[in-house]
Amino acid sequence: MLEAILQQRYYITAVLLFTIGFVTLFLHPNLLKKIIGLNLMDTAVFLFLAAMGYVEGGVAPMLEEGQEWTAYINPVPGGLVLTGIVVAVSTTALFLALTQRLYRRYHSLNLDEILILARSGEEKH
Amino acid sequence: MKDNPQWLERVIQWAAGQEQEGPEGPEDPERQEFQEYLEYIDAHGYMEFGAYRYMRRRERAALGLDAVTEAIHNPPHQPNPPKPQHRPRRRPGLLRRQLWVYRVLSVGVALCLAVIFTAVALSLPGFGETDVPALNEVAQRYLERGMEETGAVNAVTGLILEYRAFDTFGESAVLFAAAVSTALLLNAPGRRLRNYRGPDPVLSTLGRSLLPVILLFGVYVVVNGHLSPGGGFSGGAVLGAGLILASLVLGEEEMDRLLPQRTMSRATTLALLAYGLMKGYSFFTGANHLGGEIPKGTPGAILSGGLILPLNLCVGVIVACTMYTFYTLFLSREE
Numbered sequence: 001m002l003e004a005i006l007q008q009r010y011y012i013t014a015v016l017l018f019t020i021g022f023v024t025l026f027l028h029p030n031l032l033k034k035i036i037g038l039n040l041m042d043t044a045v046f047l048f049l050a051a052m053g054y055v056e057g058g059v060a061p062m063l064e065e066g067q068e069w070t071a072y073i074n075p076v077p078g079g080l081v082l083t084g085i086v087v088a089v090s091t092t093a094l095f096l097a098l099t100q101r102l103y104r105r106y107h108s109l110n111l112d113e114i115l116i117l118a119r120s121g122e123e124k125h
Numbered sequence: 126m127k128d129n130p131q132w133l134e135r136v137i138q139w140a141a142g143q144e145q146e147g148p149e150g151p152e153d154p155e156r157q158e159f160q161e162y163l164e165y166i167d168a169h170g171y172m173e174f175g176a177y178r179y180m181r182r183r184e185r186a187a188l189g190l191d192a193v194t195e196a197i198h199n200p201p202h203q204p205n206p207p208k209p210q211h212r213p214r215r216r217p218g219l220l221r222r223q224l225w226v227y228r229v230l231s232v233g234v235a236l237c238l239a240v241i242f243t244a245v246a247l248s249l250p251g252f253g254e255t256d257v258p259a260l261n262e263v264a265q266r267y268l269e270r271g272m273e274e275t276g277a278v279n280a281v282t283g284l285i286l287e288y289r290a291f292d293t294f295g296e297s298a299v300l301f302a303a304a305v306s307t308a309l310l311l312n313a314p315g316r317r318l319r320n321y322r323g324p325d326p327v328l329s330t331l332g333r334s335l336l337p338v339i340l341l342f343g344v345y346v347v348v349n350g351h352l353s354p355g356g357g358f359s360g361g362a363v364l365g366a367g368l369i370l371a372s373l374v375l376g377e378e379e380m381d382r383l384l385p386q387r388t389m390s391r392a393t394t395l396a397l398l399a400y401g402l403m404k405g406y407s408f409f410t411g412a413n414h415l416g417g418e419i420p421k422g423t424p425g426a427i428l429s430g431g432l433i434l435p436l437n438l439c440v441g442v443i444v445a446c447t448m449y450t451f452y453t454l455f456l457s458r459e460e
């Protein structure tokens with residue numbers, strides 16, 4: 001069991017990171033910390049994908065003539081992680097912009113407070 | 126009895142049942158008013174209280190007696206009434222119980238997910254093993270024939286800009302959309318006023334010598350994307366960081382003069398358009414390069430790899446401009 005965990009250490013780390021990010025996303029009322037939790041989950045997925053692509057003894061896929069293809073690591077997860085990073089950056093920027101707009105309006109980053117203020121504002125109008 | 130004020134004296138007399146004046150005492154205006162009120166009710170047969178009060182108020186206003194009443198009924202309008210500080214520390218009971226359930230449930234869901242994921246991770250093929258299903262014929266094809274088919278030494282660049290160039294176009298479009306929507310959200314009307322921050326002296330001294338190196342390295346990574354690790358995305362990120370450093374070193378006012386927001390968005394749009402046109406041409410003249418219109422060049426030379434170099438340049442411009450745009454948008458601004 002311990003050997004298996006040590007063997008799969010990158011996957012286990014990815015699972016731990018994902019869980020930490022998940023709990024942060026769900027339990028923290030602060031919007032910035034929610035975004036940090038989401039980024040942690042992104043990072044966990046990237047770690048998992050990058051670890052999937054590794055081959056024992058493989059080098060980075062800078063191709064050379066006359067080299068066996070098994071000498072390189074798998075290039076497909078690299079491309080996938082690239083896509084993931086770009087999307088993560090875009091969504092983070094969008095979330096931060098939305099958070100800034102919320103802060104400008106309600107002067108709070110606490111989601112519960114924002115919801116209560118928004119609800120009382122609806123009742124007033 | 127002589128020391129008491131007048132009203133107290135009268136109360137005492139009233140309590141003792143010996144009022145000085147009769148029921149229609151002439152010198153008491155309040156009493157007179159009440160008498161009139163009773164007569165009014167008698168005359169109308171019912172309690173038209175509102176109408177009576179209205180009549181009274183008009184009479185009193187005519188007499189100029191109404192300052193106090195007016196102040197009570199129509200308090201002076203405050204231009205900015207203080208908002209009630211609504212910062213609930215304690216929630217109502219129901220919400221609090223729901224919150225408790227929510228917390229327990231989310232921790233439970235997270236734990237369940239963690240257990241399931243760990244079990245899956247332990248049953249996956251071992252880390253680094255060579256006979257995993259992920260290393261299938263797709264990876265084999267990319268690694269074996271990638272160099273002759275794409276002309277790129279870097280297999281990942283060949284993969285994302287030749288085999289899967291359309292996906293990368295989508296990625297660039299996602300970045301562009303994020304930049305545009307962030308600009309829409311943060312550049313609200315009425316927020317045009319900016320106060321520029323001048324350069325920080327320490328950072329400026331250090332950064333002036335570092336800045337050219339960083340920008341040059343960014344350009345190097347973008348241009349050599351098909352030959353060495355890197356490419357448009359990573360090189361563009363380095364370039365964007367260099368632009369942000371330039372904004373810190375030269376000061377925002379200078380940077381806004383050199384690279385205004387309009388130029389940035391124009392560059393992004395043009396790069397995206399150029400990407401679409403080049404890749405569209407490549408698809409149009411024989412999808413999957415059956416015709417092979419664009420010369421591949423010798424793998425390893427800087428001018429090789431067909432369209433990969435210009436595509437990398439486009440992606441680099443998009444990423445660098447987007448990073449810098451995010452930076453300028455999220456700067457603190459004067460309200």
